[in-house]
Amino acid sequence: MTSPPLPHSSHAPGAADPAGPGFRAEDERYVGRLHAGLEDFFAEQRAVLDGISPDALPLLEAVAALSSGGKRLRARLCYWGWRAAGGDPEDPAVALAGAALELFQSAALIHDDVIDRSDTRRGAPSVHRRFEGLHARHGWTLDGPAFGVASAILAGDLCLSWSEQLFARAAAALPGTGRARAVFDLMRSEVMVGQYLDVQGEVAGAGQDREGAVQRALDVIRYKSAKYSVEHPVVLGAALAGAQEPDLERCSAFALPLGEAFQLRDDVLGVFGDPATTGKPAGDDLREGKRTVLVGFVRRRGSEEQIAELEAALGRPDLAEEDVERLRGLITACGALQATEELIDSLSEQAFAALERLDAEPVARAALRALATAAVRRAA
Amino acid sequence: MTSPPLPHSSHAPGAADPAGPGFRAEDERYVGRLHAGLEDFFAEQRAVLDGISPDALPLLEAVAALSSGGKRLRARLCYWGWRAAGGDPEDPAVALAGAALELFQSAALIHDDVIDRSDTRRGAPSVHRRFEGLHARHGWTLDGPAFGVASAILAGDLCLSWSEQLFARAAAALPGTGRARAVFDLMRSEVMVGQYLDVQGEVAGAGQDREGAVQRALDVIRYKSAKYSVEHPVVLGAALAGAQEPDLERCSAFALPLGEAFQLRDDVLGVFGDPATTGKPAGDDLREGKRTVLVGFVRRRGSEEQIAELEAALGRPDLAEEDVERLRGLITACGALQATEELIDSLSEQAFAALERLDAEPVARAALRALATAAVRRAA
Numbered sequence: 001m002t003s004p005p006l007p008h009s010s011h012a013p014g015a016a017d018p019a020g021p022g023f024r025a026e027d028e029r030y031v032g033r034l035h036a037g038l039e040d041f042f043a044e045q046r047a048v049l050d051g052i053s054p055d056a057l058p059l060l061e062a063v064a065a066l067s068s069g070g071k072r073l074r075a076r077l078c079y080w081g082w083r084a085a086g087g088d089p090e091d092p093a094v095a096l097a098g099a100a101l102e103l104f105q106s107a108a109l110i111h112d113d114v115i116d117r118s119d120t121r122r123g124a125p126s127v128h129r130r131f132e133g134l135h136a137r138h139g140w141t142l143d144g145p146a147f148g149v150a151s152a153i154l155a156g157d158l159c160l161s162w163s164e165q166l167f168a169r170a171a172a173a174l175p176g177t178g179r180a181r182a183v184f185d186l187m188r189s190e191v192m193v194g195q196y197l198d199v200q201g202e203v204a205g206a207g208q209d210r211e212g213a214v215q216r217a218l219d220v221i222r223y224k225s226a227k228y229s230v231e232h233p234v235v236l237g238a239a240l241a242g243a244q245e246p247d248l249e250r251c252s253a254f255a256l257p258l259g260e261a262f263q264l265r266d267d268v269l270g271v272f273g274d275p276a277t278t279g280k281p282a283g284d285d286l287r288e289g290k291r292t293v294l295v296g297f298v299r300r301r302g303s304e305e306q307i308a309e310l311e312a313a314l315g316r317p318d319l320a321e322e323d324v325e326r327l328r329g330l331i332t333a334c335g336a337l338q339a340t341e342e343l344i345d346s347l348s349e350q351a352f353a354a355l356e357r358l359d360a361e362p363v364a365r366a367a368l369r370a371l372a373t374a375a376v377r378r379a380a
Numbered sequence: 381m382t383s384p385p386l387p388h389s390s391h392a393p394g395a396a397d398p399a400g401p402g403f404r405a406e407d408e409r410y411v412g413r414l415h416a417g418l419e420d421f422f423a424e425q426r427a428v429l430d431g432i433s434p435d436a437l438p439l440l441e442a443v444a445a446l447s448s449g450g451k452r453l454r455a456r457l458c459y460w461g462w463r464a465a466g467g468d469p470e471d472p473a474v475a476l477a478g479a480a481l482e483l484f485q486s487a488a489l490i491h492d493d494v495i496d497r498s499d500t501r502r503g504a505p506s507v508h509r510r511f512e513g514l515h516a517r518h519g520w521t522l523d524g525p526a527f528g529v530a531s532a533i534l535a536g537d538l539c540l541s542w543s544e545q546l547f548a549r550a551a552a553a554l555p556g557t558g559r560a561r562a563v564f565d566l567m568r569s570e571v572m573v574g575q576y577l578d579v580q581g582e583v584a585g586a587g588q589d590r591e592g593a594v595q596r597a598l599d600v601i602r603y604k605s606a607k608y609s610v611e612h613p614v615v616l617g618a619a620l621a622g623a624q625e626p627d628l629e630r631c632s633a634f635a636l637p638l639g640e641a642f643q644l645r646d647d648v649l650g651v652f653g654d655p656a657t658t659g660k661p662a663g664d665d666l667r668e669g670k671r672t673v674l675v676g677f678v679r680r681r682g683s684e685e686q687i688a689e690l691e692a693a694l695g696r697p698d699l700a701e702e703d704v705e706r707l708r709g710l711i712t713a714c715g716a717l718q719a720t721e722e723l724i725d726s727l728s729e730q731a732f733a734a735l736e737r738l739d740a741e742p743v744a745r746a747a748l749r750a751l752a753t754a755a756v757r758r759a760a
Contacts, residue, residue, distance in 0.1 A: 048566070049573055052603055055580055056573045111537060115530040140583035142669060142695050150495040150579045153533060154572045157491060160537060161568040164544050168551075168561060181548060186428070188541040192534045193429055193436045199530045200435055203520035223432055289522060315522050 023080075023367035026089060030079045031072055033095040034102070038067060041099060041166060058134055059151070062127045063159045067106045069122045073375065074101040074233040080367045081237025081251060084360035096170035097240055100184075101233055103163035108191055108228075110156035114149055115199060116288050117317070123279035128152035170240065179248070180239035187232040194224030198290065205291040206311055214296035218260070221293070225266070226259030230375065234368070250358050254368070258351035261344045262375040267292040268340060269379070271328060277379050283324030289315025293343065297336035306330050348376045403460075403747035406469060410459045411452055413475040414482070418447060421479060421546060438514055439531070442507045443539045447486045449502045453755065454481040454613040460747045461617025461631060464740035476550035477620055480564075481613055483543035488571055488608075490536035494529055495579060496668050497697070503659035508532035550620065559628070560619035567612040574604030581671040586691055594676035598640070601673070605646070606639030610755065614748070630738050634748070638731035641724045642755040647672040648720060649759070652708060657759050663704030669695025673723065677716035686710050728756045 042064045049056040075098030082094045112118075113126035120126060125133060132148030140147070167184050171177055198220045208216065234255040235248050243251070269278055270285035271294060285292060298310050313319060313327055331337050351372055358365060422444045429436040455478030462474045492498075493506035500506055505513060512528030520527070547564050551557055578600045588596065614635040615628050623631070649658055650665035651674060665672060678690050693699060693707055711717050731752055738745060 045569070048569055052570065052573050053577055053599060056576055059573065059576055107537075111533050115533060135583060138584065141586055142583045144583075147579060147583050151576060153491050153495060153536075154576045154579075156533075157487075157536070157540060158569060158572040160540055161544075161565070161572070164541075165565045168548065168565075171548075172558070172561075178552070181552075185541070185545045185548075189425070189428055189538060190432065192538040192541070193432050193439065196436055196439055196531060196534045197433055199527060199534075203515060203522045203524075203527050204518065206521055219433060 023363045023370065026083075026363065027076060027079075027367055030076065030089070030095070030098070033092070034072060034075050034098045037092075037095045037099045037166075038064075038102065041162070045162065058131065059155050059158055062130055062151075062155050063103075063106060063110075063162070065124070065130075066109065066121065066127060067102055067159075069124075070102070070105070071374075072098075072102065073371065074105055074229060075099065076371060077230060077233035077255070077368075078237035078240075080364050080371065081234035081255075082241045083237075084234075084251070084358060084364035084368065085238040085241035085243035085247065086361065087237070087241030093170045093173040094237065094240065096166050096173070097180075097236065100163045100167035100170060101236070103159055103166060104188065104191075104228075107156045107159035107163060108195075110152055110159060112195065114152050114156070115195070116284070118280070118284065120280060126152075127155050131155075174240055177240050177242070179244070180236055183232055183236045183239055187228045187236070190223045190232075191225075191228045194220055194222070194227075198224050201291040202289045202315060205289075206314075210299040210307075213291065213299045214293055217291055217293040217296040220291070221263040221267070222256075222260060225263040226256060230259030230262055231255040247359065250354070254351050254354040254358055254372075257347040257354070258372050258375060261347035261351065264293055264340055264344045264347070265376050265378060267294055268337070268344075271324075271331065272337070273379065283319060283321070283327070286314060286324060286327055287317050287319050294331055294336050294340050297339045298331055298334055301336055301339065302330070302334040306334050344376060348372075403743045403750065406463075406743065407456060407459075407747055410456065410469070410475070410478070413472070414452060414455050414478045417472075417475045417479045417546075418444075418482065421542070425542065438511065439535050439538055442510055442531075442535050443483075443486060443490075443542070445504070445510075446489065446501065446507060447482055447539075449504075450482070450485070451754075452478070452482065453751065454485055454609060455479065456751060457610060457613035457635070457748075458617035458620075460744050460751065461614035461635075462621045463617075464614075464631070464738060464744035464748065465618040465621035465623035465627065466741065467617070467621030473550045473553040474617065474620065476546050476553070477560075477616065480543045480547035480550060481616070483539055483546060484568065484571075484608075487536045487539035487543060488575075490532055490539060492575065494532050494536070495575070496664075498660070498664065500660060506532075507535050511535075554620055557620050557622070559624070560616055563612055563616045563619055567608045567616070570603045570612075571605075571608045574600055574602070574607075578604050578670065582669040582695060585669075585671040586694075590679040590687075593671065593679045594673055597671055597673040597676040600671070601643040601647070602636075602640060605643040606636060610639030610642055611635040627739065630734070634731050634734040634738055634752075637727040637734070638752050638755060641727035641731065644673055644720055644724045644727070645756050645758060647674055648717070648724075651704075651711065652717070654759065663699060663701070663707070666694060666704060666707055667697050667699050674711055674716050674720050677719045678711055678714055681716055681719065682710070682714040686714050724756060728752075 042060060046060050049060050078098050078101055079094055083089065087094060109121060110127045113121055114128050118126050119129050128148040131151035132144045135144040135147045171181055201216060201220060231252055235251045238248055238251050267285065271283060273282055275282050295310065295314065299307055309330060310327060313323060355365060355368060355372065422440060426440050429440050458478050458481055459474055463469065467474060489501060490507045493501055494508050498506050499509050508528040511531035512524050515524040515527045551561055581596060581600060611632055615631045618628055618631050647665065651663060653662055655662050675690065679687055689710060690707060693703060735745060735748060735752065
């Protein structure tokens with residue numbers, strides 16, 4: 001497995017990178033150690049599951065398959081937060097912490113796909129669909145989709161526990177890092193609460209005031225995604241390396257707006273992205289009725305007719321590609337896409353400016369700049 | 381809140397209790413500290429959730445309501461395992477560990493009820509039904525049952541994270557207790573794997589050999605319930621107090637057969653129990669198609685006709701009370717109920733004999749004997 005290439009830092013806004021391309025080799029070495037750590041852990045857990053019953057191995061295989069993909073964004077942010085705070089590149093604890101973040105991400109994705117009834121993830125069947133397929137292949141009895149959902153709930157729970165096992169090992173190897181434990185705990189609560197606010201917004205949103213729609217959508221992405229995808233990994237890495245306030249606050253000042261920009265990019269890709277690149281059908285956010293910032297801007301800027309058309313379509317699982325195409329036109333025409341892109345730009349500028357104020361090793365600053373650029377400019 | 385009374389130890393088999401009734405007051409003091417610890421933790425998390433959004437508070441309320449009930453069996457077993465190994469009755473860490481076990485149990489119940497589509501739990505609506513009710517009361521849009529399931533998945537995840545937060549606090553207060561962390565981690569994996577084997581047995585079981593049915597059902601209850609409800613709590617408590625092998629093995633020799641007897645009693649109550657006492661409709665295990673030991677014994681001992689009748693009924697959610705009544709007659713007539721009761725007796729005897737070999741403080745032995753008796757003789 002190899003990590004996707006980072007863009008050259010010369011593509012990034014801000015000052016020229018004094019450290020040159022040196023961070024790329026170090027980043028790849030870290031990702032290599034991360035993968036080795038995950039493989040060792042899966043081998044260990046395979047023995048545990050096999051000892052209970054070989055019938056349980058599909059749980060491990062589903063988690064391992066899902067966790068073999070992805071850009072490793074969270075783990076790499078944690079590593080470079082650690083390095084920014086002066087952490088030792090060779091310390092195995094930071095690979096364990098990164099693996100914990102990646103498994104937390106897998107657990108969240110498994111349950112998120114059940115909740116959103118998503119059929120695919122990273123170009124492969126989602127975990128509940130994978131178990132539904134196992135049921136069909138074996139010709140088992142009763143309800144295949146229900147078996148798929150039950151198995152995915154349990155696979156997600158297992159993955160959540162595994163994430164925490166790995167974090168506890170990292171923390172045990174780095175005494176005096178109680179602040180990092182607090183970050184890890186808060187991160188998990190915030191993601192689950194953010195996801196709840198997301199589904200609650202889907203069912204309650206149409207009746208709520210239009211002016212507040214953009215702010216509510218920003219609250220959801222802050223807790224559901226921005227904090228755990230970007231802010232908490234960077235702060236966690238720095239805290240594991242022993243950083244204290246106010247250095248941790250400076251990490252947040254960089255990483256939180258970056259995380260918000262990252263998730264807004266995700267929302268734009270969820271409607272306008274190329275399914276061949278994102279691995280998910282375009283328009284699924286509309287079919288699921290997600291109250292994204294894009295939707296919030298339509299409600300603020302669109303005509304009554306445009307708002308009515310969007311509201312009638314949101315949450316309809318049967319939206320055809322041509323319906324989605326028409327909604328794309330509407331979101332563009334009323335200026336909602338443009339407003340969202342401007343917000344991404346503004347948040348990115350905040351993040352890059354805060355990065356320059358970070359008291360960090362040059363190589364870490366260069367790597368964080370490159371990761372930040374990739375996060376907000378990506379196409380997948 | 382008060383704990384349900386323990387039976388007088390004179391009702392228990394085995395030697396007369398030299399400690400007298402002294403353990404009951406101590407047991408009640410522990411349950412009081414456990415409740416106070418849970419309430420403090422919920423107050424702390426209420427502030428976290430409210431800070432994110434007051435809309436998130438129903439998550440906390442659902443977890444707190446579910447966690448206010450129950451017999452506290454797991455926490456009390458942990459406490460008496462701790463005391464058996466010489467732990468200090470006043471140490472706050474053992475109340476944190478007990479609270480962690482209780483929240484783990486809540487998390488498992490929340491997801492279990494989603495998987496089993498159970499409408500009630502402890503006499504109240506199950507968590508997904510509770511959120512479905514919230515949706516209806518507010519007149520929200522889209523799919524109410526889907527909102528209920530999504531919310532319950534997230535509430536269970538939150539509760540699982542909270543359980544682990546509490547355990548980490550207990551472990552941090554008791555350095556050198558890595559063995560307890562290993563027990564806590566294994567416990568969680570085993571429960572999720574056991575639950576998976578349970579649902580996998582429901583869909584795959586009819587096609588599997590009859591002779592192995594009882595053994596497969598025993599494997600499921602061992603991992604899904606016996607170990608985490610009884611064995612791991614006792615061993616965890618002892619390990620937190622610093623006990624080592626082979627004392628921990630002696631704890632297992634008592635607690636594992638007790639846990640198996642406990643779960644077999646649960647299976648019998650699931651078919652023959654009084655709904656007014658159990659808080660769950662009788663026969664739900666049959667409607668869900670659970671491959672319990674009772675079912676396994678019917679497949680081993682029943683006539684072809686009896687087996688065919690049971691197989692045709694298992695997993696049918698529309699089974700009427702009279703169908704359940706007929707199946708009860710069948711399970712009794714072919715000797716499956718009797719065989720299960722004999723197995724409960726045999727496992728209980730093993731457990732009580734092992735308890736006498738435990739090198740424990742007399743008050744702890746008396747309490748464990750009373751808890752064990754309550755676990756296998758209960759009606760709810």
